[in-house]
Amino acid sequence: MIAASEPGRQARLARDDRPAARAALPALVRVSLIRGIVEIRQFSRQRENVVFTVSLPVILLLLFGQIFHGEVGATGVSFRQYFIAGIIASGLMSATFVGVGVSIAADRDDGTLVRLAGTPLPPAAYFAGKAILAFFTALLEVAALLAVGVAILGLNLPATPERWFTLAWVLVLASATCSMLGIAVGVVIRSTRSAFATMNLPYLVLSFISGVYFVFSRLPAGLQHIAAIFPLKWICQGLRSAFLPDRLLAAEPAHSWEHGKTALVLGIWLVASLVLCVRTFRWQRQG
Amino acid sequence: MTDKASARAQAADLAVRVRGLRKQYRGATAVAGIDLDIERGEIFALLGPNGAGKTTTIEILEGHRRRDAGDVAVLGADPSGSGRAWRARIGVVPQTPTTTGELTVREMVSHFGAYFPDPRDPDEVIEEVGLAEQARTRLRRLSGGQLRRVDVAVGIVGRPELLFLDEPTTGFDPQARRRFWDLIARLAGDGTTIVLTTHYLDEAAALASRVGVVSEGRVVATGTPADLGRSDDTATVSWQAPDGIRSVRTPAPAGCVMRLAKEAGGEVPGLTVTRPSLEDRYLELIGAGSGASAGTTQDGAAQ
Numbered sequence: 001m002i003a004a005s006e007p008g009r010q011a012r013l014a015r016d017d018r019p020a021a022r023a024a025l026p027a028l029v030r031v032s033l034i035r036g037i038v039e040i041r042q043f044s045r046q047r048e049n050v051v052f053t054v055s056l057p058v059i060l061l062l063l064f065g066q067i068f069h070g071e072v073g074a075t076g077v078s079f080r081q082y083f084i085a086g087i088i089a090s091g092l093m094s095a096t097f098v099g100v101g102v103s104i105a106a107d108r109d110d111g112t113l114v115r116l117a118g119t120p121l122p123p124a125a126y127f128a129g130k131a132i133l134a135f136f137t138a139l140l141e142v143a144a145l146l147a148v149g150v151a152i153l154g155l156n157l158p159a160t161p162e163r164w165f166t167l168a169w170v171l172v173l174a175s176a177t178c179s180m181l182g183i184a185v186g187v188v189i190r191s192t193r194s195a196f197a198t199m200n201l202p203y204l205v206l207s208f209i210s211g212v213y214f215v216f217s218r219l220p221a222g223l224q225h226i227a228a229i230f231p232l233k234w235i236c237q238g239l240r241s242a243f244l245p246d247r248l249l250a251a252e253p254a255h256s257w258e259h260g261k262t263a264l265v266l267g268i269w270l271v272a273s274l275v276l277c278v279r280t281f282r283w284q285r286q287g
Numbered sequence: 288m289t290d291k292a293s294a295r296a297q298a299a300d301l302a303v304r305v306r307g308l309r310k311q312y313r314g315a316t317a318v319a320g321i322d323l324d325i326e327r328g329e330i331f332a333l334l335g336p337n338g339a340g341k342t343t344t345i346e347i348l349e350g351h352r353r354r355d356a357g358d359v360a361v362l363g364a365d366p367s368g369s370g371r372a373w374r375a376r377i378g379v380v381p382q383t384p385t386t387t388g389e390l391t392v393r394e395m396v397s398h399f400g401a402y403f404p405d406p407r408d409p410d411e412v413i414e415e416v417g418l419a420e421q422a423r424t425r426l427r428r429l430s431g432g433q434l435r436r437v438d439v440a441v442g443i444v445g446r447p448e449l450l451f452l453d454e455p456t457t458g459f460d461p462q463a464r465r466r467f468w469d470l471i472a473r474l475a476g477d478g479t480t481i482v483l484t485t486h487y488l489d490e491a492a493a494l495a496s497r498v499g500v501v502s503e504g505r506v507v508a509t510g511t512p513a514d515l516g517r518s519d520d521t522a523t524v525s526w527q528a529p530d531g532i533r534s535v536r537t538p539a540p541a542g543c544v545m546r547l548a549k550e551a552g553g554e555v556p557g558l559t560v561t562r563p564s565l566e567d568r569y570l571e572l573i574g575a576g577s578g579a580s581a582g583t584t585q586d587g588a589a590q
Contacts, residue, residue: 122371284352
């Protein structure tokens with residue numbers, strides 16, 4: 001195709017071929033991990049961030065420990081033990097859903113998104129970085145809650161390896177789902193100032209109807225049905241199945257821990273919000 | 288443009304080729320039909336006042352903003368549909384400075400480098416922008432000018448063929464601006480094509496190999512800074528008339544002066560003959576000259 005009599009053109013083509021010949025773009029997994037490390041580093045260096053994220057649910061736990069005494073029904077399970085699941089779930093949603101949404105709004109405000117838009121970083125790696133940070137903060141928080149709960153309130157840790165396994169998968173799935181939801185909501189927020197209110201409204205409403213502050217089966221049936229559409233109810237229930245003995249199933253609406261249904265509902269939310277993020281996300285808002 | 292094939296071959300060698308670019312925001316026209324050809328290796332400045340459409344134009348070239356109409360090719364590709372491989376070949380320094388502060392200069396530059404296929408050594412880049420001493424300092428402890436240099440370091444760490452700089456020196460003190468210009472000139476010397484926007488005439492004049500003057504969404508003039516300065520051969524003859532200062536713009540100032548001398552019967556009070564400076568030309572081009580030279584008219588009739 002290229003005439004030999006056109007050395008100039010040939011040289012030009014050779015130069016244009018260069019991008020293909022150069023080093024390949026870094027793999028998605030690699031840049032995702034880099035994003036995760038950078039996010040965690042930035043988060044950890046803001047001490048008030050760390051203290052606030054960890055201390056709020058711990059204070060909540062201590063207050064609950066002071067307010068609630070006695071047992072759930074005649075199950076021999078203390079209210080304190082019942083609520084540890086709800087407080088972990090609520091703290092997790094705050095650290096992941098609210099935390100991610102607010103940090104995306106902040107990234108938009110401080111120019112981080114515009115700067116990233118100028119690089120070959122794929123949006124998926126940016127999302128993954130947020131999810132990694134969210135999981136990190138969620139773990140930090142759960143560790144703090146369990147430490148305080150066991151040391152001060154005499155709570156019981158999951159009793160069997162199976163229940164530890166339940167705790168692990170519920171935490172991972174819940175954290176991933178809430179992070180993606182946080183991104184999906186966070187990308188439409190206009191500014192950091194409105195981010196706290198926007199993110200906290202759904203979080204607080206869901207906390208009240210999902211069995212964080214009340215025994216779930218004692219909520220009005222209508223609210224129970226609404227709560228069952230959203231992830232937090234299932235996260236609470238999944239965590240209760242890790243922390244509570246089976247004899248408490250009597251206090252569950254379905255009289256079962258419904259692990260399959262929990263994984264399904266969280267999985268649907270995860271995929272739906274992931275699709276929404278990929279389709280709606282823009283580094284820069286179009287004027 | 289009769290020979291389409293040769294136009295295409297020419298386009299392949301251009302860093303940027305824009306034809307009939309248009310963009311509106313809610314009915315307000317930001318870009319009203321811009322044509323641009325920027326060759327590889329050039330330092331091209333889009334010069335114009337705030338709101339002239341410079342940033343909109345550069346953001347469309349960067350692929351950060353959609354256009355309403357027109358053809359755009361940046362490094363041979365349409366920025367609106369270009370992928371990661373294309374993005375790896377350009378560098379972007381946006382208008383808004385970085386305000387995130389928890390990373391150190393070195394961490395910031397090296398992690399941005401990691402997004403690119405073939406990044407430069409972060410320490411070398413930091414040295415080049417003159418921040419070697421601040422490499423371990425967190426961004427929030429840096430001054431505005433230092434932060435802007437971090438932005439440039441981030442913009443060049445990926446070894447771009449084409450670097451976009453949107454108002455890079457706004458808010459700089461004069462000394463910092465000089466150092467910055469040196470840095471940009473060095474980058475261009477290494478073969479990087481540079482497209483920058485500025486509203487400083489002196490910046491465009493000192494830095495750019497070619498300038499496109501933008502006003503109200505159009506490129507009203509293109510050329511080297513020297514070309515723009517001597518656009519036409521007219522001079523302005525001014526003198527003190529009984530009813531105030533009069534000015535005439537004329538291609539034959541000597542004849543005009545002789546006529547005036549004859550009319551006055553000797554010396555003409557307050558007589559001056561001036562050629563337009565680059566600044567006069569620029570102000571005229573962007574339509575701001577009417578205030579500065581209100582008394583000047585082609586036919587000599589003072590307003």
